[in-house]
Amino acid sequence: MPSRDEQDWERKRQQIIDSALEVFSSKGFEKATNKDIADAAGVKSPGLIYHYFKDKGDLFRQVLERHTATLQLLSHTDELMERPPRDVLMLMGNAFITTLGNGTTVPLFKLMLGESLRRPAVAQMVNTVGPMRGFQFLTRYLELQMDKGVLRRMDARAAARCFIGSLIGYVLAREVFRQPDSATLSPETMVVTAVDIFLEGMLVGSREHAE
Amino acid sequence: MPSRDEQDWERKRQQIIDSALEVFSSKGFEKATNKDIADAAGVKSPGLIYHYFKDKGDLFRQVLERHTATLQLLSHTDELMERPPRDVLMLMGNAFITTLGNGTTVPLFKLMLGESLRRPAVAQMVNTVGPMRGFQFLTRYLELQMDKGVLRRMDARAAARCFIGSLIGYVLAREVFRQPDSATLSPETMVVTAVDIFLEGMLVGSREHAE
DNA sequence: CTTTCTTGATTGATTGGTCAATCAAAATAT
DNA sequence: ATATTTTGATTGACCAATCAATCAAGAAAG
Incomplete structure (x- = not known):
């Protein structure tokens, strides 16, 4: 017993x-x-x-598996499909902001990226649970909105990468390269600007500009 | 002697x-x-x-110093200040495409990023010679174009990070995470889409972009 | 209730191996 | 001959992984 x-x-x-x-x-x-x-x-x-x-590598694998749940915030995706673009982009942007405020997830993010750069197996695992899901959701969403005529036609995969890349780039600038002005450039401003540019850039029948 | x-x-x-x-x-x-x-x-x-x-670390430092010249493509900046946004963005985008085709710079990029994640001193050095210059140039350029009334007013630093982040994100997806569709999504499409979205999103009077 | 048995948890020491760095001697050039 | 370059061996430190021994606590037996 x-x-x-x-x-x-x-x-x-x-x-x-x-x-x-x-x-x-x-x-x-x-x-x-x-x-x-x-x-x-x-x-x-x-x-x-x-x-x-089993060994050190096994422990590392367990650590990742335990915390990949963090990346799976992006699982509530289906309900988002019908929401308007501004809502969806702001939601994804705000998820990033929340992540940046959390003391655990930033180191985790850096760990995953760092080990992914060295070990393809880690890269594949991290990719499957995290980034790929995000991209796939956003790509499908953008395609849907293009079909509906809400957004301009363009390569949806490229567009999805543009938006997510913007946020990733900010995290790198801030947390890895510690660029001084990333400190004064708040996550909120960053997200609002990114969403603004993308909406303006992708919406059909864009706004009247101030002349 | x-x-x-x-x-x-x-x-x-x-x-x-x-x-x-x-x-x-x-x-x-x-x-x-x-x-x-x-x-x-x-x-x-x-x-x-x-x-x-002196030691292994010294050798590593020398390797980086020798090849940071690669990052200094972004030194012809002054002449670019007067060129129109589409030219400037396409130029930066094409610099990225060229980099992706070069068998040496991609591994170098991954090396720099990987070591930057572990060692703040490396991060600072890499940042100073590379990313920071790019951001500073693009930020100043965007501010100038806003002053001229060519681009909408917005946070220039955030906008610069959006554009560069888009490209960085693509490199990560392709070279680190090896996302399958990054293979079929060509660098050219990626750059064209990014430039398109940004111009459309930032230009004053959005209808005037080239057909 | 107390003693003995059993099992899994935990420890510290050890093993086998790797590697950065040093050094003395050999090779090579001047 | 003298100075510099190159080599291979060595040193000392570090570390993943193994293992035998110890420990604590529950179950079974008396």
Whole structure:
């Protein structure tokens, strides 16, 4: 008979995963040692990790899997299909702002990007759960709105990448390259401007301009 | 007495730097061993590196410095200030396309981004020679065109990031995440669409763009 | 209730291997 | 001969992974 509750096992496991996220985030996969992780998790032996995980790579995989839920905000997509473009773009933009305010997701984002650059397998996994979904949704949405005649006809995949790329670029400028003026350029201004340009650029029968 | 020509010394040094770029690009800074680099450079000892460079980090720095010239395409900026928006955006877009076709610069781009994510010092250096210049130029250009009344008034920094971010996002989708449809979505289509959306979105009097 | 048995959790030490950096000696040029 | 370049061996540190030993706690037996 298992002497310990299965819940206990799972709780300890999650504790290690959570601590590993912090360590991986701050040092990257390679430079994070098993001892770092053990220390952060409050256990006294790096060996213990192998009781809960196959190896270091397995632990890393579990960390990603645990937190990919974060990226799956973009799963409420179906209800969005009928909403007007401004709503949809603002919603996606605001999701980004929220992410930027969250102390965990930015390091996670950097970790995923950094490891994706080195390991194709990680790139594929991250892509499948995150970016690809976003692109596919937005592409389908834009196509629908073009069919409806709300938006101008153009390559929907390219347009979707334009919008999402704008936001990604802002995150990189701010969080990776720490460009000084990204500090004064607020996420809100960034999103509003991006949405504005895209709507103006894609809507059929665009507005009267101030002459 | 200097027994060897200074040119000889410099040539050997460059040979090591060039080989190091290949190795760093394919394996990243951490996983590239001095032996890998020595082999690639056709020298038979990892120890030789220390004759030409202070340490591995110094070699890496030299590699970056040598190739940051690649990023400095964006130095012909002054003459561009007077050109119309479509020309300027297409020019920047085409610079990206050229980069994507070049077998060296894409790995270099990934290397720089990857190491920037891990090491703030690298991020700052890369930023200063590359992205920041691009942003600053485009921001100033957009402000000028707004003053002239050619473009709508909006936050120029945000708008500049939108455009460049669009292109960056495409590179990431294609080269890092290898999204399947990025293969069929040609760089040309991407650039044309991005320029189109931005012009339409930012021009005063949207009907006047070229057919 | 207390003792013994059993199991899984945890530890610390160890192993096997990698790698950056150093160094002395050899090769090469002057 | 002298100075410089190149080499291969070595050093010392670090680390993933393994493993035998210990520990804690529950179950079973008395």
